[in-house]
Amino acid sequence: MEAEEATSTQEVNEDFRPKIVAYCCNYCAYAAADLAGSMRLSYPPDIKVIRIPCSGKVEINYLLKAFEEGADGVMVAGCLEGDCHFMEGNYRAKRKVRHAKRLLDEIGFDSERLEMYNLSSAMAGRFAEIIEEMTEKIKKLGPTPLRKGVKD
Amino acid sequence: MGEILEMVEGYENILVLGCGTCVTVCLSGGEREAAILAGQLRIWGKKEGKNLNVMEHTIQRQCEKEWVDEMRGHVEKADVVLSLACGVGVQLVAEMYEDKAVYPGLNTTFMGYPVEHGTWLENCRGCGNCVLAHTAGVCPITRCAKSLLNGPCGGSQNGKCEISKETECAWQLIYDRLKTKERLEWMNSYQPPRDWSTAGDGGPRKSVKIEEVVD
Numbered sequence: 001m002e003a004e005e006a007t008s009t010q011e012v013n014e015d016f017r018p019k020i021v022a023y024c025c026n027y028c029a030y031a032a033a034d035l036a037g038s039m040r041l042s043y044p045p046d047i048k049v050i051r052i053p054c055s056g057k058v059e060i061n062y063l064l065k066a067f068e069e070g071a072d073g074v075m076v077a078g079c080l081e082g083d084c085h086f087m088e089g090n091y092r093a094k095r096k097v098r099h100a101k102r103l104l105d106e107i108g109f110d111s112e113r114l115e116m117y118n119l120s121s122a123m124a125g126r127f128a129e130i131i132e133e134m135t136e137k138i139k140k141l142g143p144t145p146l147r148k149g150v151k152d
Numbered sequence: 153m154g155e156i157l158e159m160v161e162g163y164e165n166i167l168v169l170g171c172g173t174c175v176t177v178c179l180s181g182g183e184r185e186a187a188i189l190a191g192q193l194r195i196w197g198k199k200e201g202k203n204l205n206v207m208e209h210t211i212q213r214q215c216e217k218e219w220v221d222e223m224r225g226h227v228e229k230a231d232v233v234l235s236l237a238c239g240v241g242v243q244l245v246a247e248m249y250e251d252k253a254v255y256p257g258l259n260t261t262f263m264g265y266p267v268e269h270g271t272w273l274e275n276c277r278g279c280g281n282c283v284l285a286h287t288a289g290v291c292p293i294t295r296c297a298k299s300l301l302n303g304p305c306g307g308s309q310n311g312k313c314e315i316s317k318e319t320e321c322a323w324q325l326i327y328d329r330l331k332t333k334e335r336l337e338w339m340n341s342y343q344p345p346r347d348w349s350t351a352g353d354g355g356p357r358k359s360v361k362i363e364e365v366v367d
Binding site for chain 1: 153184187188191192195196198199253272315
């Protein structure tokens with residue numbers, strides 16, 4: 001609640017370029033990003049894509065590590081529900097992201113900075129849209145409180 | 153987590169110590185969980201503007217002196233050790249590094265196997281006097297809420313225990329399994345009152361295998 005109020009009253013700093021780490025499943029988001037590139041779709045350049053074999057491979061400590069190292073936002077992008085290449089990896093990822101959010105809340109770190117998305121490899125437009133959405137959201141939240149002392 | 157943050161309050165060099173055996177397979181205190189807790193502490197420290205140095209290390213077993221001794225170099229760099237081992241490991245680490253603050257990073261709950269990935273069920277209470285031979289391999293000491301030895305109580309309904317709809321009645325399980333084994337007559341065998349001194353009621357237990365003791 002506090003965070004929401006704080007962000008709604010805060011002016012969005014247009015100069016702020018958020019650093020977003022995106023763990024992308026090889027079979028959907030990563031391919032969608034590739035297709036978005038081929039289609040010359042433009043989306044904010046502030047995203048750092050990390051290819052993973054399945055969104056289910058994402059471990060909670062990877063998510064925390066990204067924040068630790070100064071990421072303003074972290075996202076996991078997996079296949080559409082029911083369409084996981086490994087049957088249920090994206091459901092596992094969903095649970096892990098949910099748990100990681102709980103762990104962040106426990107220590108008073110805004111868990112809104114972490115998000116899970118689902119898309120297919122053909123959804124290049126949606127990929128660009130997701131990056132747009134995530135970037136806007138993080139811009140509103142402002143820079144991570146952990147950035148002090150972290151090299152860019 | 154609040155409890156852990158209270159424990160590490162005032163310390164700068166924190167060692168999160170995982171254990172590579174039982175708590176690893178129980179997904180509660182192994183290398184991965186140590187990394188998660190250490191990550192949480194680092195994020196918290198940075199957010200609060202504290203200058204924390206959170207280290208993480210996992211050893212094969214925290215319940216054996218040889219392993220615990222090997223990590224001396226890691227412990228010496230720390231002011232406080234958060235052990236993710238079971239209570240046995242926490243106690244040995246505390247004993248071997250008396251000058252360090254050693255705290256438990258988790259609550260040790262019970263001995264049990266996973267009924268499915270991520271769900272564990274208590275099976276053994278280590279009571280020191282096994283009854284499984286008479287109960288078709290279902291432990292009534294552990295799995296019956298009343299630890300009854302001679303059949304179910306009136307709270308057994310449709311195979312469930314009266315304490316919860318999720319808890320199976322141990323004696324229903326024993327009955328069904330004896331039936332499968334064609335050993336139902338064992339239900340009539342009488343178990344006399346037990347000597348609970350083997351279960352810890354006689355004070356802390358000690359076990360010596362004389363043939364293994366090195367003079």
